[in-house]
Amino acid sequence: MKTTLRWLCILLLGTSALLSASTSLPRPKGPITQIANINTTLLPGQANTWPLRPSSAEGAYIVEVSPREDPVEGNYVQTAQVRPEFDGETWTDVLRVQLPEQMQKLKANIRVYETSGLPVVMEFETLLEPGVWSGWVIAPSAVERTYLAEVTPLEPSVPGAYFEKTSIQSEWNGEAWYDVLRLEAPADYPSLKVHVRVYEWIEAPLALELDTWLEPGDWPGFIVGASADKAGYLVKVTQLDPPVPGGVTEKAVVQPEFNGEEWWDVLRLAAAPGSEGAIHINVRVYRIEGQGGGPKNIATWPKKH
Numbered sequence: 221m222k223t224t225l226r227w228l229c230i231l232l233l234g235t236s237a238l239l240s241a242s243t244s245l246p247r248p249k250g251p252i253t254q255i256a257n258i259n260t261t262l263l264p265g266q267a268n269t270w271p272l273r274p275s276s277a278e279g280a281y282i283v284e285v286s287p288r289e290d291p292v293e294g295n296y297v298q299t300a301q302v303r304p305e306f307d308g309e310t311w312t313d314v315l316r317v318q319l320p321e322q323m324q325k326l327k328a329n330i331r332v333y334e335t336s337g338l339p340v341v342m343e344f345e346t347l348l349e350p351g352v353w354s355g356w357v358i359a360p361s362a363v364e365r366t367y368l369a370e371v372t373p374l375e376p377s378v379p380g381a382y383f384e385k386t387s388i389q390s391e392w393n394g395e396a397w398y399d400v401l402r403l404e405a406p407a408d409y410p411s412l413k414v415h416v417r418v419y420e421w422i423e424a425p426l427a428l429e430l431d432t433w434l435e436p437g438d439w440p441g442f443i444v445g446a447s448a449d450k451a452g453y454l455v456k457v458t459q460l461d462p463p464v465p466g467g468v469t470e471k472a473v474v475q476p477e478f479n480g481e482e483w484w485d486v487l488r489l490a491a492a493p494g495s496e497g498a499i500h501i502n503v504r505v506y507r508i509e510g511q512g513g514g515p516k517n518i519a520t521w522p523k524k525h
Contacts (some may be wrong), residue, residue, distance in 0.1 A: 225267040252282070252423070252452075256315070259288075264319040264326075267299065271331065275304040275311035278372035279336030282508055283474055284452040285317060286483070288327040293480035295323050299473075302332065302382065302518050304372065310381035311372075333452050333508055334368040335368050335419045336367030342401070342418035345374065348383075351407035358418055361390045361397040363502050365422050366407050366456035369401055372415040381409045388418070389468055390459040390501075397459050421454060424506035429488065429500050431460065434469060439488060444505050447476045447483035452508035455487065457501050469501060 281302035299318040367388045385404040405412045414494040471490040492519045
């Protein structure tokens with residue numbers, strides 16, 4: 221699964237450590253840069269994880285997972301993301317990919333892209349209180365603009381602390397729709413001072429566009445492309461009508477799914493549980509192919525489970 225909306229914002233057993241100085245990541249060459257290309261075997265259940273680099277304001281992430289073997293029909297990649305995690309001394313951006321508990325292990329290729337070459341449209345520091353769903357207006361909603369958020373912790377926390385709950389969503393202010401950044405620190409960890417950047421992307425190739433009605437409780441799927449194409453995706457959801465009470469698109473993700481014959485990248489959508497009716501939305505899925513490379517077969521990278 222790839223990135224982003226409310227749970228923003230995409231590996232193996234071992235011990236956690238940073239990349240050695242000899243395995244330096246490439247510097248950005250364009251708006252989107254590929255910084256890692258990993259061939260691995262994913263294990264089901266708990267997340268497979270890899271530390272990427274120390275957390276800093278150097279770009280948001282897009283994660284793409286391409287399975288390399290045929291499992292049982294209906295299997296899928298449950299989670300694929302990069303989030304900052306605190307080990308008691310430092311914050312590290314950690315890649316996490318998770319398979320469902322009942323699934324068998326899976327050979328896969330994983331690519332990570334970063335966005336430091338994109339224009340920054342919002343940047344600030346703030347203190348996030350545990351369990352509080354804080355929001356900031358970015359701009360009036362427009363179908364041709366999509367955004368990525370980067371959140372970098374600025375102070376130490378307790379061992380095991382992390383941050384992952386990010387959403388950029390359309391919200392109604394009584395007169396018009398606006399794109400709003402939403403952030404929430406985990407309820408079971410201390411408050412957290414963070415640096416926030418929002419990047420804008422308006423030039424990516426369009427892989428899929430549709431207008432649809434999203435019913436509460438539904439989990440509709442739309443094929444974006446073959447997983448073997450090895451591209452990342454950005455998803456932009458824009459509300460089209462005056463609001464339904466509680467009507468917000470809670471999840472909009474692209475995830476690899478197996479149909480019995482092939483792996484496909486599938487767009488999945490879900491309305492928030494509190495929605496009192498169907499939501500009319502426009503959805504655009506942009507195809508991302510980053511410049512640069514990153515190490516190929518990273519069998520020597522430190523890993524943890």
